[in-house]
Amino acid sequence: MNSSISKTKTNFIEWLSCERSAFYSFNAYPGKDLPYPDQAQKNQAYKVEEESTKLFPGIKKSHDFDFEINQSAPITVYQPTIKVEGNLEVRGDIIKKDIDSKIHIFEVKSSTKPKKEYIPDIAFQVFLLKKNNINIETCNLILLNGEFVRKGNINPKKLFQILDVSDQVKDYLKEDSEINRYIKEIESKTILERNISSTKCKKCPYIVSCLAGISSQILSIPRGGKKIQKLVDRGINNLIDIPEDVKLTENQQKYADVQISNKYQINKSVIKEVLSSLEFPITFLDYETIYPAIPKYDGTYPYQQVPFQFSIHILKDDGNLIYDEYLHLEKSNPMPNLLKHLSTVVGYEGSVISWNDIFEKSINNTMSGMYPDYKILLDSINERMFDLSIIFKNDYLHPKFMGSYSLKNVMPVFYDKLQYSDLSISEGGTASYKWMDMIFGNLDIKENEKIKRDLLEYSKLDTEGMVEIYKSLINLVN
Ligand code: SF4
DSSP: OOTTSOEEHHHHHHHHHOHHHHHHHHTTOTTOSOOHHHHHHHHHHHHHHHHHGGGSTTOEEOSOHHHHHTSSSOEEEESOEEEETTTEEEEOSEEEEOTTOOEEEEEEOSOSSOOTTHHHHHHHHHHHHHHTTOOOSEEEEEEEOTTOOOOSSOOHHHHEEEEEOHHHHHHHHHTTHHHHHHHHHTTTOSSOOOOOOHHHHHHOTTHHHHSTTSOHHHHTOTTOHHHHHHHHHTTOOSGGGOOTTSOOOHHHHHHHHHHHHTOOEEOHHHHHHHHHTOOSSEEEEEEEEEOOSSOOSTTOOTTOOEEEEEEEEEEOTTSOEEEEEEEOOSSSOHHHHHHHHHHHHOOSSSOEEESSHHHHHHHHHHHHHHOGGGHHHHHHHHHTEEEGGGHHHHTEEOGGGTTOOOHHHHHHHHOOSSOGGGSSOOSHHHHHHHHHHHHHSOOOHHHHHHHHHHHHHHHHHHHHHHHHHHHHHHHHHO
16 A cells, blocks of 8 residues: 555546556656656646746745635635645646635646546546535636747737636536546556557556567557557467457558568569659758747747758769758757758759658648748649658568558668667657757757757768668669
8 A cells, every 4th residue: 555645636647548557657666757758848848837827917836725725815826736635636737716716727738729638637626626625616728829820929818728618527527436436446456457559658658567578569560559458458469369350450461461471572563663753863851840839939830840950862863972951050940041051952853752741741831831932942842752651651561660661660671870779869859859958958068069969960860761761672673
């Protein structure tokens, strides 16, 4: 029994998502710390919370919520800690007591849209407040306004939207069994439900203890979700043992066939046709972006993808390969200088190759709308863009890809000189937050220099890898 550990709202929300992970957190299992990009994302959420307090003139940081709420004067506090007997504890976002003594709760979320899972979050607070005989007049969500476009200083009334969700919270509390069940079971339950989901588990700090012994082939079934859960629950640990009653989709079956046979499948004629349609010079392009919740630059909106870096390899028809790059190193909006440099490197001829072109195309479309001087170039790049990853969705499947066609999974099969695992920055989320640390954090020169080196190395590998994959494919099909 862990009677000294508090049952918190955070742990309750984790419980709703996966009982086992909540149990591990509650019992302070090793591995509790979040990896860098997730912690950085959390810090961004704290900034949104801080900004939202500007909606409430005179707001104070809470120090003793019981005392503050029992005063007769109106008051608005942030980060109040509400405690109830039985080690129940919640840290709310904002609580306001009006002149008529009515109390309103505000929960801040750094999202632009309401989500179903926000309701239990507020309900847990209301549940605890009720136990302390405090009645709530309204429950509200404070969300970012997705329509907000920055122009100069930020007006918090325009940056945020407030939604009254009192009715949904009331409905949720009518059947408060989830909260009661959590309170009763978190300490004592011995069989804990796993909620296996490939995306969630990948980020889970407890994955090693929780999924030990389960084969990566089963865990990697593409879009496996509940199907993986079912197989694991039935003790099936090999693809070959999947019973007939578990139906795989066409893609999942292809994945299973490749893994079981341990042989790659290639459709040479289709790949040959696709590659022969590409025109020289072939430009391999990759952007790195930030997507701040609170827009940093004029003309941008919450979570807009703002490129701060690109890497480009240009392959000429005589085999000559040229490299160019841009990395913004100032606090100013990176897009104007990035575009200026891009326009000196990329012309109007030849194919442009990216990996997952939806991303690069959407960035070009957004910049094309914001910077009309570059519209013709950006539209032309998009028209000539070819998504190299498409080949690995259908026409080239390899057991080492483990059912994924991400560049990180595909590249090692073709290029073993340098791998993402050799780099300090090895994925886009980390690149994004590290750039923000370098530009807006107060790091020393040495730390900044290291981030700069790491970013340049990481971005270059993306396009270098694409070049090597392209060359290997040409050799394979000819
Ligand atoms: S690895 Fe997945 S199933 Fe296991 S505790 Fe984490 S989220 Fe839950």
